[in-house]
Amino acid sequence: MRIGVLSDTHGLLRPEAMDALRGSEQIVHAGDVGDAKILDVLRAIAPLTAVRGNVDGDLASLLPKTAMLRAGDIAIYVHHGNDRRNMEPPPGTDVVISGHTHEPRVEEVDGVLHLNPGSAGPRRFHLPVTVAILTVDGGRASARIVPLLS
Secondary structure (H helix, E strand, O other): OEEEEEOOOOOOOOHHHHHHHOOOOEEEEOOOOOOHHHHHHHHHHOOEEEOOOOOOHHHHHOOOOEEEEEEOOEEEEEEOOOOHHHOOOOOOOOEEEOOOOOOOEEEEEOOEEEEEOOEOOOOOOOOOEEEEEEEEEOOEEEEEEEEOOO
């Protein structure tokens, strides 16, 4: 299963991000969406799970703080990353997806895959503009960061 993962669009959904997400069977947005229209566009590509970020304002009432989803045998916990109360994944979690820092990261900690897709929206500081692809194959999950701009 191919899951497209993005975060921190801040109202900007780049064509390069949409191209990278095409072919996904599921999409996860880890917060700071910035514009409800982005959710509609993503839903047109694949089923969408999205959580709210710290700057989602009017969208905050439409999006949960956290989400739990399954991809085959894999349990995926999603949060934005700005609220320390949401940092600990529930027991049995295999993958944790977060955003907020704008820094792309794929790291395994104590047998749990931690994925931050980076920021797919406006470039911030010196950080790259990226999304991620999470691949679930049987009982294994792996992820890769996809740069959008050179």
